[in-house]
Amino acid sequence: MSGQTAPAQPGASISVDVPAKINPHLGVGDPRADGYHALSTVYQAISLHDTVTAERRGEPGIAITVSGEGAGTLPTGEENLAHKAAKLVALYAGIEPDVRLHLNKRIPVAGGLAGGSADAAGTLVACARLWQVEIGDAELHRLAAGLGSDVPFCLKGGTAIGAGRGEELTPVQAKGTWHWVVATTDTQISTPECYKEVDRLREDGIGRYSSDVDPIVRAFEGGAGAEELARLLINDMEAAAVSLRPQLASLMHGGLEEGALAAHVSGSGPTVLFLATDVKHAVALARRIRMRGGAKSVHLARGPVNGPAA
Ligand code: C5P
Numbered sequence: 001m002s003g004q005t006a007p008a009q010p011g012a013s014i015s016v017d018v019p020a021k022i023n024p025h026l027g028v029g030d031p032r033a034d035g036y037h038a039l040s041t042v043y044q045a046i047s048l049h050d051t052v053t054a055e056r057r058g059e060p061g062i063a064i065t066v067s068g069e070g071a072g073t074l075p076t077g078e079e080n081l082a083h084k085a086a087k088l089v090a091l092y093a094g095i096e097p098d099v100r101l102h103l104n105k106r107i108p109v110a111g112g113l114a115g116g117s118a119d120a121a122g123t124l125v126a127c128a129r130l131w132q133v134e135i136g137d138a139e140l141h142r143l144a145a146g147l148g149s150d151v152p153f154c155l156k157g158g159t160a161i162g163a164g165r166g167e168e169l170t171p172v173q174a175k176g177t178w179h180w181v182v183a184t185t186d187t188q189i190s191t192p193e194c195y196k197e198v199d200r201l202r203e204d205g206i207g208r209y210s211s212d213v214d215p216i217v218r219a220f221e222g223g224a225g226a227e228e229l230a231r232l233l234i235n236d237m238e239a240a241a242v243s244l245r246p247q248l249a250s251l252m253h254g255g256l257e258e259g260a261l262a263a264h265v266s267g268s269g270p271t272v273l274f275l276a277t278d279v280k281h282a283v284a285l286a287r288r289i290r291m292r293g294g295a296k297s298v299h300l301a302r303g304p305v306n307g308p309a310a
Contacts, residue, residue: 013055014129016308018122019045019157020113020301021150022180022266022273024220024229027210028198028236036149036165037195040211042172042220043150045157046303048182050105050115052082052122054130057100062086064101069297070109081116081147085123088143093133101126108297110188112241112267114150121154125308140309141167157307159220161213175223177302179282181274182266183255183295187245194268197240210234226277230261233275241269248272251294258288 021043029038050068057063062083064076074080078087082101090097101123107115124143128135135143144151149166159174201207216232224232242248242265251272252263259281260274274289276282282300290298 012130013053014126015051015053016122016126017049017051018118018154018308019047019049019305020107020115020118021045021153022113022303023235024233024264025210025213025216026235026237026267027213028195029209029211031199032165037198039149039162039164039166040209040213041162041166042159042213042216043153043162044159044174044303045154045305045307046180046182046301047305048106048113048299048301050103050107050118050122052119052126053102053104054086054123054126055100055102056098056130058098060096060098062097062099062101064103066103066105068105069107070105070115073109074103081120082123085120085147086127088146089124089127089131089133089135092135092139092143093131095131099127099130106299108184108271110190111184111271112189112265112269113182113271114154114267117148117150118154120144120147120151122308124155153307155307155309157305157310159304161217172217172220174220174304176220177304178226178229179276179279180301180303181255181260181276181282181286181289182299182301183251183272183274183289184297185245185248185251185270185272186296187247187270189241189244189269191268194237194240194244197244198237201240201243207236207239210236226261226275230275233262233264235265237268238265241265245270247294254292254294255285255289258285258292260285
């Protein structure tokens with residue numbers, strides 16, 4: 001079928017909301033032979049989301065436009081993960097890609113919230129629907145894993161244990177909703193840079209692999225209150241993120257002084273998550289953190305939420 005154009009109606013358009021991810025538990029092991037680090041993590045999708053819109057452009061090719069958070073800083077060519085995702089779906093279907101992708105971003109770029117992976121996951125789903133390509137779950141997962149370690153989770157959403165380099169998922173049935181204040185900063189941290197810093201600190205004897213996800217999984221499954229969850233949050237990348245961007249320490253400390261139950265670096269940072277007791281507490285906490293200054297933007301988010309292919 002190679003070279004044929006896709007079968008959807010010209011002008012057809014599909015929009016998909018795709019959530020950011022957080023890692024309430026992020027255990028980072030040693031680098032593997034392939035350079036990736038072994039992970040023992042628990043992912044959760046939160047209500048902060050990007051919207052991916054895919055539309056037939058009426059001529060072959062993949063065009064990308066971006067609006068919202070970080071627009072202007074993101075590449076719109078072949079290096080964009082959404083571009084790679086669209087190309088993969090077309091390759092899988094044996095069709096010539098014909099799509100205009102619009103990414104309306106709310107998830108901070110390079111913030112440790114898997115914004116790029118979310119856009120890739122949303123694009124896989126949107127393009128498959130636009131071009132009416134039947135992709136089974138296992139195949140979709142394989143395409144997603146080829147795009148990045150977090151992309152399979154971004155497809156599914158909810159709560160899940162991640163093993164391997166993060167792509168081996170086991171769903172967790174979380175009973176409840178937890179409320180977060182998401183504070184972004186005006187710096188970025190590249191994921192590889194943060195992993196390298198983890199390795200460097202380990203050589204100096206700082207930090208160890210938190211491989212046991214059982215306590216936090218049991219807490220989610222049992223509908224634990226926010227106070228209990230606060231005691232179980234773990235991020236093995238936190239020291240590395242703070243070492244790279246020392247200003248994170250004062251942001252975290254400030255949120256705790258304002259009454260957050262916990263301050264938790266999101267993934268490889270530099271976004272900081274503050275856990276609130278409930279939605280009312282989250283609203284008040286967000287206002288106080290905003291007034292204090294030090295954060296670029298402050299959002300409210302709840303989790304878990306579903307992903308685009310759940
Ligand atoms: O998988 P992804 O492309 O998102 O990863 C980006 C980079 O982060 C990798 O190239 C690698 O340097 C690092 N990484 C890692 N171990 C993981 C996941 C990512 O070292 N488990």
